[in-house]
Amino acid sequence: QVQLQESGPGLVKPSGTLSLTCTVSGGSVRDYYWSWIRQPPGQGLEWIGHIYGSGSPSYNPSLKSRVTISGDTSKKQVSLEMTSVTAADAAVYFCARHLRFYESGWSYAFDLWGQGTMVAVS
Amino acid sequence: DFQMTQSPSSLSASVGERVTITCRASQSVTRFLNWYQHRPGEAPKLLISGASTLQTGVPSRFSGSGSGTEFTLTISGLQREDFAVYYCQQTHASPPTFGQGTKVEVK
Numbered sequence: 001q002v003q004l005q006e007s008g009p010g011l012v013k014p015s016g017t018l019s020l021t022c023t024v025s026g027g028s029v030r031d032y033y034w035s036w037i038r039q040p041p042g043q044g045l046e047w048i049g050h051i052y053g054s055g056s057p058s059y060n061p062s063l064k065s066r067v068t069i070s071g072d073t074s075k076k077q078v079s080l081e082m083t084s085v086t087a088a089d090a091a092v093y094f095c096a097r098h099l100r101f102y103e104s105g106w107s108y109a110f111d112l113w114g115q116g117t118m119v120a121v122s
Numbered sequence: 123d124f125q126m127t128q129s130p131s132s133l134s135a136s137v138g139e140r141v142t143i144t145c146r147a148s149q150s151v152t153r154f155l156n157w158y159q160h161r162p163g164e165a166p167k168l169l170i171s172g173a174s175t176l177q178t179g180v181p182s183r184f185s186g187s188g189s190g191t192e193f194t195l196t197i198s199g200l201q202r203e204d205f206a207v208y209y210c211q212q213t214h215a216s217p218p219t220f221g222q223g224t225k226v227e228v229k
Contacts, residue, residue: 004165009214043222044221045220045223047220103153103173104152104174107171107213109172109211109213111170111177112168115163115164
């Protein structure tokens with residue numbers, strides 16, 4: 001059974017760098033797309049970006065200048081770095097695996113999520 | 123970005139009731155619309171993909187319909203474990219975007 005677990009510091013200083021890791025157990029990082037999504041307190045879900053295995057990432061334009069996503073297939077990990085954080089970056093951060101399917105065109109959904117990790121900025 | 127608007131934002135219902143949640147897109151997303159359930163402290167769960175395809179293991183009381191800009195999630199016969207927040211998500215265009223969520227509470 002594949003499981004995802006996010007980990008990283010729960011507190012980051014303003015203007016600092018947020019670094020999180022998503023560890024995949026029971027499965028492979030290779031051959032899948034992996035996304036990072038966040039949810040600020042009391043707000044909705046925001047997609048941060050994704051990566052295919054250890055390949056080229058794609059980012060939300062609203063965060064692109066501050067975000068780096070990388071994958072390590074040997075460690076079975078997907079990582080997120082976000083620079084110059086502010087209070088607006090305080091959120092629960094989730095990693096999720098993509099399920100690709102054909103529905104009048106290729107599409108995807110997030111079929112497996114971690115429980116999320118809370119990051120405060122102070 | 124494609125804006126997704128859910129209604130209502132919250133609702134109160136009793137066990138056994140039929141519940142309908144609506145999701146409207148700012149532009150057509152064809153059928154590239156997914157629904158998720160999120161219980162507090164748990165990982166979000168994919169319920170429906172492609173507007174109407176029920177995921178393996180999801181009870182048949184959940185159903186999805188719609189295309190273009192208007193979609194619905196229906197729970198026919200609400201169970202206690204269904205009290206949660208539900209989100210729609212479009213994947214027609216990047217970035218993928220979510221609705222703000224609908225909280226289903228016990229009446």
